[in-house]
Amino acid sequence: MNICKFLICFFIGSFSLVFSQHKEIDVYLIGGQSNATGQGYMVNIPSDFSINTEVLLLHSHLMKGEKPYTWTPLHQASESPDRFGVELSMGTKLQEFFPDSKIALIKHAYSGSNLFEDWNPGKNKQDTIAYGIQFKHFVRTVDKGLEDLRAQGYSPKIKAMVWQQGEGDAREDSGIENSKNYGKNLRHFIKRVRKQFGAKKMQFVYGYVIPVNQKVYAGRDEVRSGQRYVDQDSGKSLSLKNAFVVPTDDLPLRADEPNSPYPNDKIHFNTFGVLELGNRFAEKIKEHR
Template sequence: MRLGTVVLLSLLTVSAFAKKKGDEFKLFYLGGQSNMVGYGYNKDLPDSLLKNMDDVWIYHGNPVSDGNESGGLGLWEPLKPGHGRNFKSDGEKNSLSNRFGMELSFAYRLKQLYPDAKIAIIKYARGGSSIDSLAGGGFGCWEPDYKGKGGINQWDYFLKTVNGALSQLDINGDGKPDVLIPCGIAWMQGESDADKSVEIAQRYEANLKRLMDMIRASFRTDDLPVVIGKITDSWNHKRGIVWPYGDLVRQAQEDYVRKDDKAEIVRETKYYHYSDPWHYQSKDYIDFGKRVADKMYQLME
């Protein structure tokens, strides 16, 4: 009797909640490795990106190496600086850092292009991660079939992030169920597949296509727009070329977008400068976000 009453009350509560009209959000996923994580410094941000953006929310999955149960934990919060390197989440509280990635200028530009829209961002990216299982090392691997350490890898964290984000019916906390419309994927990755061997680099196009198709399937949209950033090389004066097989991966990226009508590539990364052998400067993350948003807009429209 008591159990039946609880179930009935729960159903009535869900029914009453469902009748309330919530908000509609354009939903985007941001993924990849460290130049998607973001190594820009908050202190370098212009005033327009330092303040909270109206109607922009982010669910940032906790980024960790393979085999860690905390990977992918997160919660919805208004977008603000601090979602770059050293960001952490335990699923109950986000610990923002003094770094940022392309998410700020990406959202800011989208709000210019869609001034009346509400924006939702799901982010999961892990520095040093590869797609190919033979290139994973200690940073992590996105290959869905790769068991890795403890049977948990970056693909599992991606799924955990997405499932956690989409399981919350009311992302902005106004007491009404929201509707999230998948609109696009932004992917910045490939460096860790470009420094191990010719064979790994030559597999990158096939690996990238499979992964993007599976991410699209996760959002149940076969033709979901994909915008990728073309990898570059710092040619560090002490190390020389950093990604020995970068040309093969760059060609693979070009081949992928050439064959996919709903994919685009940001090539302006070749003009970016580096703060260390691997990562862009603050101003470049700002430029990258704007350019990804513009490419996304072209594909969406």
């Protein structure tokens, strides 16, 4: 082989190696509290629903008995193996919508957590002393997931984050001021997540909380108003580009679950509600892609 042919083969081979080591992968983040961890029951999933295991999933320490911070094919990731969250339907639907893309989900959620303290993202990336405990776990989870994807030869791009949270800020014992500040805190949280991970155009999709008014959630209306105002199309001063709220008041609750162990639970979405919420998140992402 002469020197010219050798150099051509060398450069082509080097280019192919670099290209193969930097495959693009679309990353979607999942966060929030108990309706984000997921209260759907695996046993009640309809028989015609099939999980797309081509989608990758990495979660934090939220599921007992399973090793955290490990990439696996898509499966349930709630507080126990018998339950699931929006990851199943959302990941499957996103792969259906974007068949030519490699999809990866990174999830951290924690039941009962609030935004004003537990998910406090600090003033900026350097303000780590102000980070809430769940925001610390979230950052650790996302950083580990992205690091491992790069080590596997991927070039990860954070496309969107979905968020189901707000009950903790609406509770009577959280204080009405925290309920009133929910919109402001949510707007700041979104901006901080984008800056934290260098994802300026990241979509942020979230669902309304507490469909049924209950005494213990005295700040319900204030939290839901904040959610509405942050939406990019609200016309309010809190509105933020690429932030979208989805309706949830029509989703079935655990009180409606067949053979429900929680027949009075009108806070958490049941199996069918969780599946539909995941679909709605994926549909909203596709709508504004």
